Amino acid sequence: MSRTTDYLKILKDGVWTQNTGFVALLGLCPLLATSNSVINGLGLGLATLLVLLMSNVAISLIRNLVRPEVRIPVFVLVIACVVTAVELAMHAFLPGLYTVLGIFIPLIVTNCCVIGRAEAFAFKQSVARSAVDGIATGLGFLLALVLLGAMREVVGQGTLFSQADLLFGAWGQHLTLHLVDDYRGFLLAILPPGAFIGLGLLIALKNIIDARIQRRAAAQPTAVLQEARA
């Protein structure tokens, strides 16, 4: 296997096959709690992506120095440091988003997918592969957050990218799309039950897509065979 295809497989695993939000169902707490709008989802997703990348790289770097018996406390310390750094950076550069996301930024430290990737991947793999895995897992989580956020925002408020200025500065105010004029709002989608129902629907959608891909893959060889016979 060449290096590129290897990295592509890690990427595909992280974003689709082993997606944190839709398949592994790790980190449900931030996923369900902060996905009430696209921007909130995007903000927390990017922060988690950054944490995953840095913690994976750091843990992969020290994997030969740390004895396996003490690896979990070491993971916790590394992740806590990284999260604190990201939190302080967000407080400094994106104060609006920092206020909106509130407790969920420090809580990235408890996101099981961060320590999960450290244990399952970074502690056993090279730095480059761990970095790719961190990005892939982070992108998968980001995808889940943004999709769920978009769904809940459209159904709940009839908008997309509201409060984009929190993330992109002043010009972000023009990004907000009002899809339906004079929308009454559908409170259920914004409230926690809406997060559970929305996540369920997205998982169902992913399963449908997977089943379709599988059926197509199963149909392919027979077609080739028939062609060969003809």
Place this chain on the structure above:
Amino acid sequence: MRFKTVTSPHILQDTRVGQIMRRVLYAMLPGIAALTWFFGWGILINLTIATTVALLAETAMLAARGKPLALHLGDSSAIVTAWLLAVALPPLAPWWMTMIGVLSAIIVAKHLYGGLGYNPFNPAMIGYVVLLISFPREMSTWLIPHGLDQPQAMTFLETARAIFNSELPARFAPDALTGATPLDVLRTRLGLGKTVTEIRNSPVFGIVSGHGWEWAALGFLLGGLWLVYTRAADWRIPAGMLGGIAVISSTFYLINPQHYAPPWFHLWSGAAIFGAFFIATDPVTACATPRGRLIYGAGIGILVYIIRGFGGYPDGVAFSVLLMNIAAPTIDLYTQPKVFGARHR
């Protein structure tokens, strides 16, 4: 001489699903008539909207799932769901609200879980709770019943315009049409420190409970008793539920009659009677064992009282039914009847 011999089954009662469902519909008629008398055309318009949407959604979902249409549409279960929901909605609920409620009931609560017989939650109550959570303001705006401060009832056209165009007739003052329900009045005034006797003097109350509401409750009681008589509903569930309400409300009433409404008021107001005979008795989502059904009913009754007395909503039948739906399989597990002759250690 030869006697005519017949093999079992000897009970020649028609117990097909469709027959039972249609009995539920007939049994609702007296209550619906009373509601229409006191709250006007809106009830009937809501019923029509709900039935139409439910049949369309049911047809679409059955077609999408590749099920035989005639068989499943013929069992009338979608109409029952639609009626149960429509009766619980405020008479002037905008048409899109009724539609959203019915769609969540039929599509999400019924067909996404596998259709009739597989749904763990009462579909009509899911539809109701979706609306109650999403549109609290619209859901708590009830018409003032006929014969109470209201000079003339709204005509059919005025009601239709209110439902489809959200236009209230100009001849009424804005707050002359709608008001708080009796349970809402009780809750807010108790919160203000009034005693039950003082609150009961308010004109929204009638002989036993709310003016107008008590007659609807009587209608539903008659229909419900007929359902029990024809065995379309098991007596244990309404008995358990009303018994639960009676026991817990009597306890609190005896402790402090000035702060807690009497048991007859609780039994006779809100959706207690309607819920006991029509909502809780749904054979799919209720318990299946005889003892389990008593416990299930009592659980609903106690939860209704707790939500009314100490919760954030004036009435709690929908939430209580859904909570007990969750508990139903567990209750069934622990109330299996003993097999005759079997020994238990």
